[in-house]
Amino acid sequence: MEISIMTALNQGLMWGILAIGVFVSFKVLDFADMTCEGSIAMGGAITAITLQAGLHPLLAVLFSLLGGAGAGLITGLLHTKLKIPPILSGILTMTALYSINLRIMQDRASITMLNVKTLTSGLTDALVGSGLPYKYGVQVSNMIIALIFVGLVIGVIYWFFGTEFGCTIRATGMNPKMCRAQGINTNTTIIVGLMISNALIALAGCLISQMQFNTTVSMGTGAIVIGLASIIIGEAMTGKKFSFWAKLAMLVVGSIIYRLVITLILMIPGFNTNDLKLLTAIIVAIALAIPAIKGGAKPLIQKFIGKKGGNENA
Amino acid sequence: MLKITGISKTFNQGTINEKVALNDLSITINDGDFITVIGGNGAGKSTLLNAICGTISVENGTIELDGKDITHLKEAKRAKYLGRVFQDPMMGTCADMSVEENLALAVRRGKQRTLKWGMPKKDREVYVEELAKLNLGLEERLSNKVGLLSGGQRQAITLLMATLNRPELLLLDEHTAALDPKTAEKVLALTKQIVESGNITTLMITHNMQDAITYGNRLIMMNAGKVIYDVSGEEKKNLTVKALLEKFEEIAPSVVTSDKMVLSAGTKSEEAQDNQNQDSAE
Numbered sequence: 007m008e009i010s011i012m013t014a015l016n017q018g019l020m021w022g023i024l025a026i027g028v029f030v031s032f033k034v035l036d037f038a039d040m041t042c043e044g045s046i047a048m049g050g051a052i053t054a055i056t057l058q059a060g061l062h063p064l065l066a067v068l069f070s071l072l073g074g075a076g077a078g079l080i081t082g083l084l085h086t087k088l089k090i091p092p093i094l095s096g097i098l099t100m101t102a103l104y105s106i107n108l109r110i111m112q113d114r115a116s117i118t119m120l121n122v123k124t125l126t127s128g129l130t131d132a133l134v135g136s137g138l139p140y141k142y143g144v145q146v147s148n149m150i151i152a153l154i155f156v157g158l159v160i161g162v163i164y165w166f167f168g169t170e171f172g173c174t175i176r177a178t179g180m181n182p183k184m185c186r187a188q189g190i191n192t193n194t195t196i197i198v199g200l201m202i203s204n205a206l207i208a209l210a211g212c213l214i215s216q217m218q219f220n221t222t223v224s225m226g227t228g229a230i231v232i233g234l235a236s237i238i239i240g241e242a243m244t245g246k247k248f249s250f251w252a253k254l255a256m257l258v259v260g261s262i263i264y265r266l267v268i269t270l271i272l273m274i275p276g277f278n279t280n281d282l283k284l285l286t287a288i289i290v291a292i293a294l295a296i297p298a299i300k301g302g303a304k305p306l307i308q309k310f311i312g313k314k315g316g317n318e319n320a
Numbered sequence: 321m322l323k324i325t326g327i328s329k330t331f332n333q334g335t336i337n338e339k340v341a342l343n344d345l346s347i348t349i350n351d352g353d354f355i356t357v358i359g360g361n362g363a364g365k366s367t368l369l370n371a372i373c374g375t376i377s378v379e380n381g382t383i384e385l386d387g388k389d390i391t392h393l394k395e396a397k398r399a400k401y402l403g404r405v406f407q408d409p410m411m412g413t414c415a416d417m418s419v420e421e422n423l424a425l426a427v428r429r430g431k432q433r434t435l436k437w438g439m440p441k442k443d444r445e446v447y448v449e450e451l452a453k454l455n456l457g458l459e460e461r462l463s464n465k466v467g468l469l470s471g472g473q474r475q476a477i478t479l480l481m482a483t484l485n486r487p488e489l490l491l492l493d494e495h496t497a498a499l500d501p502k503t504a505e506k507v508l509a510l511t512k513q514i515v516e517s518g519n520i521t522t523l524m525i526t527h528n529m530q531d532a533i534t535y536g537n538r539l540i541m542m543n544a545g546k547v548i549y550d551v552s553g554e555e556k557k558n559l560t561v562k563a564l565l566e567k568f569e570e571i572a573p574s575v576v577t578s579d580k581m582v583l584s585a586g587t588k589s590e591e592a593q594d595n596q597n598q599d600s601a602e
């Protein structure tokens with residue numbers, strides 16, 4: 007029982023980083039980026055190969071960040087240079103990543119990482135050595151590492167979006183026409199925003215795979231919807247006066263609550279893990295529909311309903 | 321000095337919707353000019369401004385700013401020299417950002433955006449000072465979201481954002497048309513104050529003939545993508561709406577009959593109403 011709660015907490019923390027990544031593209035940049043599902047799996051794939059090669063787990067983190075940023079770069083270039091619509095740009099990259107991820111994983115659909123040094127293995131050994139049962143040692147060390155990374159991500163993202171350059175990315179998501187009038191190259195800001203978003207998502211993939219000692223090429227399926235569910239839950243609990251870092255923290259809280267709810271649902275006899283994605287989709291669909299039902303409220307993802315299209319010579 | 325030589329722009333070339341918006345247009349804007357631009361709907365006024373800003377590219381001709389050819393310079397690069405205020409008060413600011421954040425974005429127009437903190441405390445004094453000059457009490461609302469402000473207040477802030485870094489040229493595209501008459505008057509007065517105190521070269525499109533005569537030192541009339549009338553100095557000062565309408569009838573009779581509504585003075589409030597209706601309908 008408490009083990010499954012601990013697992014849910016840890017999963018919530020790690021997937022919380024994905025939620026922040028999805029938040030950066032969908033909400034900050036107002037770009038419905040589908041690359042996500044490919045970049046999280048890429049994080050897992052890169053990590054598995056790096057660890058199996060016996061390299062330091064922090065290198066796996068670094069390579070995952072770079073890989074994710076690269077994926078974001080491709081989507082950004084497809085959109086800004088080749089004028090492909092946001093959703094399609096992301097889908098193209100995501101589709102390509104499926105093959106690329108299989109290549110990275112050396113044509114295996116799933117890799118199990120046993121007997122490799124992970125970010126948490128040292129800590130787990132120390133905890134077990136001090137007398138903690140193994141199953142708790144794993145969870146506790148996972149939680150410590152997850153908290154450190156979540157804290158770092160919130161800190162860095164908060165700082166970055168407060169810088170002169172970071173502000174221009176936020177402004178791009180709100181009013182690109184105004185940005186260009188203020189001398190901001192919106193192509194650059196979109197590309198950098200997508201790189202950051204996907205770097206975070208790949209980082210989530212890296213941490214999740216290390217925590218689970220396993221990665222699969224299809225681990226990203228449904229990741230966007232999970233990210234959106236976390237954002238919806240998190241934002242529902244965010245007050246108007248919350249500062250930006252608190253908003254980011256609430257996304258992680260949203261992600262944790264999502265995991266806890268799922269864990270509880272799965273305890274109901276008759277449900278099993280195969281129902282997870284259906285349940286998630288239903289939750290998100292209902293949450294997305296609330297503005298339409300209430301009427302007048304701002305929908306979560308403006309891109310989907312085509313808010314933009316500002317008249318050039320209005 | 322902005323020197324425009326023979327620029328042309330045709331939209332939807334080769335289709336049935338083909339529309340010549342700029343037709344071999346030339347004009348020289350001298351430093352210190354405050355030019356008002358009038359002309360019927362579709363005359364090409366906005367297109368001229370968009371061409372200067374680089375929002376659209378022109379097919380031929382050149383645009384030179386202080387001797388530098390900027391015809392093919394990217395929009396974001398050109399913004400260094402240009403300040404812009406759009407007709408739609410929603411367009412010039414970020415609604416979900418505070419007044420301070422918006423001004424912080426504007427103060428770096430044309431400068432490198434670094435990884436330094438975006439809203440340094442020391443800039444705040446400058447913003448407060450500049451906002452106080454607007455006389456709208458905005459200096460006390462630095463941390464308010466711009467979206468909470470009225471259209472007139474937003475337009476005043478956009479005006480400040482366009483001029484916080486003194487631009488070589490200020491471009492105003494019917495920036496008071498969406499405001500109610502009283503607010504429009506206020507924003508126009510602010511425009512005059514800012515333009516004159518900073519001696520900023522300005523191009524202001526307006527549909528209000530009286531405003532076009534009252535403000536500025538030079539007036540141009542556009543029709544069918546060309547400048548068809550260009551007056552300045554004493555001659556402009558002595559213009560009347562009636563004389564202007566007659567001039568228009570003489571030069572472009574077809575426009576006057578089709579665009580009577582637009583060109584008659586005093587339809588501003590009606591138009592503003594229309595615009596607002598349009599905005600809310602969207």
Ligand SMILES: Nc1ncnc2c1ncn2[C@@H]1O[C@H](COP(=O)(O)OP(=O)(O)OP(=O)(O)O)[C@@H](O)[C@H]1O
Nearest residue numbers: 318319331339341360361362363364365366367368
């Ligand atoms: N992006 C565009 N695509 C197609 N046609 C356009 C575009 N922009 C302008 N036009 C056309 O070019 C012509 C000139 O338009 P412009 O907006 O410059 O007129 P204007 O003088 O500003 O008119 P108004 O007083 O109504 O604002 C019009 O016929 C317009 O329909």
Ligand SMILES: [Mg+2]
Nearest residue numbers: 319320365366
């Ligand atoms: Mg116009």
